[in-house]
Amino acid sequence: MTLTLKIWRQADAAAEGRLHTYQLDEVSPDMSFLEMLDVLNEQLNAAGEEPVAFDSDCREGICGMCSLMINGEAHGPEVTTTCQLHMRSFADGDTITIEPWRAAPFPVLKDLVVDRSAFDRIIQSGGYISVNTGAAPDAHAIPVPKQNADRAFDMATCIGCGACVAACPNGSASLFVGAKVTHLGELPQGQAERDHRVVNMVAQHDHEGFGGCTNIGECAAACPKEIPLDVISQLNRDLRAAMRHGH
């Protein structure tokens, strides 16, 4: 395959960025999208142009490190992560525009790399169950109904990639916060801190500059782990309950 790539290049957080156009030949449909960029980078390096910076680590769709807006879609056209997207999803002769996540709380650091540390700070504000090492009762002390355990698991599969934010016209991280609140809220262990958790996480979310949710649903459509939109309803219900309890 031969492709025309329009890639966002930006020297650092302070610099202005712009799209550069590159031509790439001999792309195999079996390559992953990131392997295609590796090939481009080898070519650039050989030609004396600095390679394009982009994030990736596991390349298995689980670490959440990769990102990229591909032709305006977070993680590209399939329901998966960019690292699991393959070039067979594109056609010979295609022009592909590749940009970083766009959201004020995710500033661009260089080229396609953004700063997602706001997500860590949201978890710090309450995305955990407080239990010190060694203080745990036997794992069988509290049975958890299978359906709750399964739902908790489904919500816990969020990889913290930020696609939901990048896809949202408001730049909201409600899907990310909702997934965590639902994961821990489904479990008996998570009840004691349930009110605190939701109130503090939402406050931190707003403080970081993420936008409010207006139920557009782009987030769930972009989510590579198919976190459903109803976690946001759960988030709102939990928030209202916490308010009622006087938080």
Next chain:
Amino acid sequence: MTDMPDTTTTGNPSHDAPGDVVDDAAGYYREGDPIADTKSPDDQPVERRWSERKFSARMANPAKRRTLSVIVVGTGLAGASAAATLGEAGYQVKTFCYQDSPRRAHSIAAQGGINAAKNYKGDGDSVYRLFYDTVKGGDYRSRESNSYRLAEVSVNIIDQAVAQGVPFAREYGGLLDNRSFGGVQVSRTFYARGQTGQQLLIGAYQALERQVAAGTVETFTRHEMLELVVVDDGSGPRTRGIITRDLVTGAIDTHIADAVVLATGGYGNVYYLSTNAMGSNVTASWRAHRKGAFFGNPCYTQIHPTCIPVSGTHQSKLTLMSESLRNDGRIWVPKDPADVTRDPRDIAEEDRDYYLERIYPSFGNLVPRDIASRQAKNMCDEGRGVGPEVEGVRRGVYLDFADAIARLGRPAIEAKYGNLFDMYTRITAEDPYQTPMRVYPAIHYTMGGLWVDYDLQSNLPGLFVAGEANFSDQGANRLGASALMQGLADGYFVLPNTIRDYLADGPFDTVPDDHPAVVEARASVQERIDHFLTVNGTRSVDSYHRELGNIMWEYCGMERSAEGLRKAIDLIRSLRDDFWRNVKVLGDSESLNQSLEKAGRVADFFELGELMCIDALHRRESCGGHFRAESQTEDGEALRHDDTFAFVSAWEFGGESGARELGTPVLHKEDLVYTAIEMKQRSYK
């Protein structure tokens, strides 16, 4: 898969007399003094040792703990759990990782599960049985005290994870489900669908972030450790800190503390292609090794037989397919090399070679990982491999579900393996329900690592090593689902209890910026960076890494021979020389520069690769994941030599002379003594 129903026979079927064993590595190393673990109370029976050590390890009171500081490099299962626990205890902790969040450490990718001797199934499991399976699985090359302790604390891990909200699979009654993993006879593996590592790491990460909020832990993400600071003010060396590079701004910083923990993962990426993450590296361990920390058993690597094969030279990493697939899939290649390009469905039954079933009639497709891997390589080397030809060889064998689908029906197969089949289809665009999967072995895990004593302390005082980065508990091979267990055992339960003994002597004197040890460490970091950015050569870092990986895979992979290893050492030396003179790294050091990051990692892989080959050359026996062509039984099975090689090889860095020439490494042997278990030779025929 290393553990199977008990078919071991006692004693060696045949072996050289001790004096006969040839020293293949003569001239490549020097022998130093033996080394011993002095922390395990070996006068006690094995089941008493951990309680005894926890009791004898000194403590600091809560007020004093607040004055003591610990650096934890790595935020995988081992690092995140250690940092969270040390934070809870009140120490001042700093963590470092190269990713943009602690949650992304490579532990996240583990699929299958985590072992624990809970005996929730009442099927006869016990701490002793898990200990026994671990030592046997490690082919009697692990340290008995450590392996026992690992089994002992395994039960606490599950309690801790559940309390944190880790959503393990449950049965309808609400209790935890277990599965049998890797052919063991009991069901002791806890799992969270195919994402056990992810769920355990998120649990540890959340505990870590809770401590960040509490003010006990400070996290440094996108920071890479590039040097260790070892201070010697006359009273012997002490590890006092690290030098890091901020991967975004390029700033080189010094971090000083009372102790340093390395939990930086395995070194499988020395092979370039592996199931590890792109950034997995040996730099932290290697820099410590260069500063005096011994490296234990570097040649012990684990190869996983069922990964998705390489599709072309662009390949950047390999993806594992869970070995549970071998429970129902049948492995074969065409009998006739002329058939390798034919549609497998058109190859008649009698023209197929189900080679594992043929060679190992009683175990068939369920032989251990190393045997399945080696035989796959043999088939491909004979020209009977299938799939695309990459660099002149077809590296793939069929894993066929046609019989299982006919026997159990497609829905049953979907229920068991649906997510794996989907993943396979996504990567290869082939449908394994219609046509056999293609699989090939890949490097997956490294049992070797920095040498540590029972306290997880290296020979350098104040340097502790946890998780896959240390060498201690697994021996020459590792059981499936035991690496997650080890990472969390080390981090939650072992290290916090042992490091306090060392810290009881602290806090140590401040180390000023102009201390010679700091100045030297920073200068060495700067010198490498400056070198890479000014060589202006012609070849990319990746091209060197790929070539190094090919050498390692060919000569220090599934089967190793003296001749091949010597050749590899020569090849590595000349490639390394070329690398330093001819690598091309563009950009600058004051901003995010991924080629520069890779250059430093590859430079260290070159040195590690050489040591791995020397270690493999020296160990003229086959054990666990290490198969020496010269040490096999008449019918081609691995042959251990307990009389000559029942020791840990702890390597001391041999120094460096001008022009980046490496000195001769020094071998220190730690004898392995088993008191609670008898050494046996395995057999799978």
